Amino acid sequence: MSNALIRLPKSVKRGEVFEVKTLIQHPMETGFRAGANGTMIPRDIIEEFLCTYNGVEVFRLKMSSAIAANPFVSFFTTATETGVLFFRWTGDNGFKMEETASITVA
């Protein structure tokens, strides 16, 4: 099972632009590496990362084999109202990880 970490500022003001930092545990196997016996290790990557803010999509990232293992992604969004940020990572072999974080807008 993977672990995901989300980092948000402790408090934000309405209209403030804040950074969302995310990190998830995943091997991001490229599919271009040979294993010990010379056969290629099949690709196993996260293909898409999605973030919604109270149900509205605010950020989406399409990843490739060129994203490092344990993908770190950070982006910005505007504080509109107190609510929930929802994160979802989906990828090869049916990989799916969901995480939520609440944000309080002063």
Next chain:
Amino acid sequence: MDTLHRTDVTRRGFLAGVALVTLIPAAPASATPDELAAAIKELVGSAKLNPGRVTLDIPPLVENGNTVPMKVSVESPMTAKDHVKAIHVFNERNPQPYVMNAYLGPRAGRASVSAHIKLRESQKLVAIAELSDGSFWTASANVIVTVAACVEDLVQ
């Protein structure tokens, strides 16, 4: 005379062999500048690719190609009328020319995305911003990699 003749044929055969070997390149497992150009063309189409507005922050010299911090920022007011729709990153010499495609909107407030990426060898990276008015802006950076990604399989 006969021996001489045979030697001559062998040498000719050898040379032909050498020529053949040189003609057949080793299976190219990496994207080439052509593939990079093709991938960009597929995204941009016939639109003009303008230099500027985009900042591609990446260390010029990295020791470990397995994890390279990268940040792409675009100068934009990020309003409903004028904002960055997407930020695309391409590479020149990884096995595939794609790195990532980030989709954002006016709610992002600031058009800036960071991620850690893999670089197989020293190469050029290209970031392209797609704006709401349909224009494309670009920046590129060269990175020197001393220990490439994907070399672990060689030492296993």
